Amino acid sequence: MKFPDLLRCSRAVSLARPDLPRNSPDVYDTKIPILQAITAKKCQRFRGDWGAKRKLPILKNRHISIQKFDTFEHQCAFISSDRFVRTLKRIYDLKLPVPLNDYEQISPYLLQKYNTFSSSNPKSRPTLPPGILYAKLKLLDSFSDSEKKRLSLVSFIQTKKVPLPFTYGKFAPDSKECLFGVSGVIAATSLKGITSTKNRYVIRSLNVDETGKTIPNITRENRSI
């Protein structure tokens, strides 16, 4: 074999790299995975051997993404990718109708990322046009209590009396938070209507389609009756 042919198959060259313009803000957005996640064997992770330029510190993460192989300060820049990989595994396990290959098709249905204190300022809330299906993809990560409360206000899909068919991480089978779901038509034009209890949607049960995809049965929960 020759060196150029072997080099094309090596890790340093075959890693997927995003083709983004310089100083693009998307690089620093941790909501969407841009860099390819890599993993290593357990015996290799104990030595810090991830196949990179140099030895990495001993991590508890199983998946990382290498930002730079080497910098001016003789460091290998990397970030954690555990939450993206675990979310992807869960989506595949549920067989949800999520078109992961085409991001442009799914991006209109993803809610925008909120700022830290956006819930306290009503002007910075995004306005959602009525009559469009919306989805909320919640990334798996370690949340604090205040983070859970803030996210519960934003989330508008809840399950009730339906045990989830899987268990990952800290989420219990009787959790009231659904990781991904498709809601019905939203009649309100702002988040005030969504956060109220009258317009809360509930997933009654989960059915399987002919092609094997999971379709949730969503109905509006009207507590006034």
Added chain:
Amino acid sequence: MLSRKLSPEQLVARRLKIRDWNHKIGAVVAPHYSPTLSIRNPAPPSQLSLPLLLSSGAHLGHSTSIWNPYTQPFIYGKREGIHIISLDQTMVYLRRAISVVRSIAKENGIILFIGTRNGQKDSVVAAAKRARGYHIFDRWLPGLLTNAREVQGKLGGSILCKDNRGKLIQTDKKPSYVFPDLMVILNPLENKSACLEAQKTHVPTIGIIDTDADPRMVTYPIPANDDSLRCTDLIAGLLSRVAEQEYQKANQAFEKDKFTLPL
């Protein structure tokens, strides 16, 4: 039918008989991959190949901003902000280093392995033990070669030996300072003082030169990645295996001559 009670001797005999029956049953599990396999059982020089160097990460150089221009002949190109070392050049220089180690081991020379990075202790100690040499894994003492009179201690008197009657007699031989015949330095940039002292005392050195190091620091440079533990384990194990093979060859020659000696 009543079951008879066996005596202890009969029980032991039965157990041994059953063990003989079951001794040859089953398959032998082949040794699977382990990251320390290259330390415990390194590859011989006959198995040196480009895929082996590539899998150990020897082609990954440093960032292009901290490049040393003297390493231009070793560089294949740029990728992801780092220089890619041409493994064809690495193969040539590594084989030359192997021939140097072989010739020194043939003359029973002293080989010193130096590796001061975190994690290189095991490979350096194993390589020195295999090559019948010495190792340094914590810190190179400045002046160990050039200032041997102060660092290695004072050597006085003369060497004593016993005569036929068991009495100690002084000889004309005097003790001298120990200098290595070859130094293998796994990270020359951090052991710059060792390289300078080796140059001043005319000791040949073999060093792993990355794209940010100066190849003039060592006598026989090996262009490779000096930050990866896989690469340093591979190179240290390879050189020590060459020396071990040379010693075994010498022992075989002695064993062969043993039977031809007249009694």
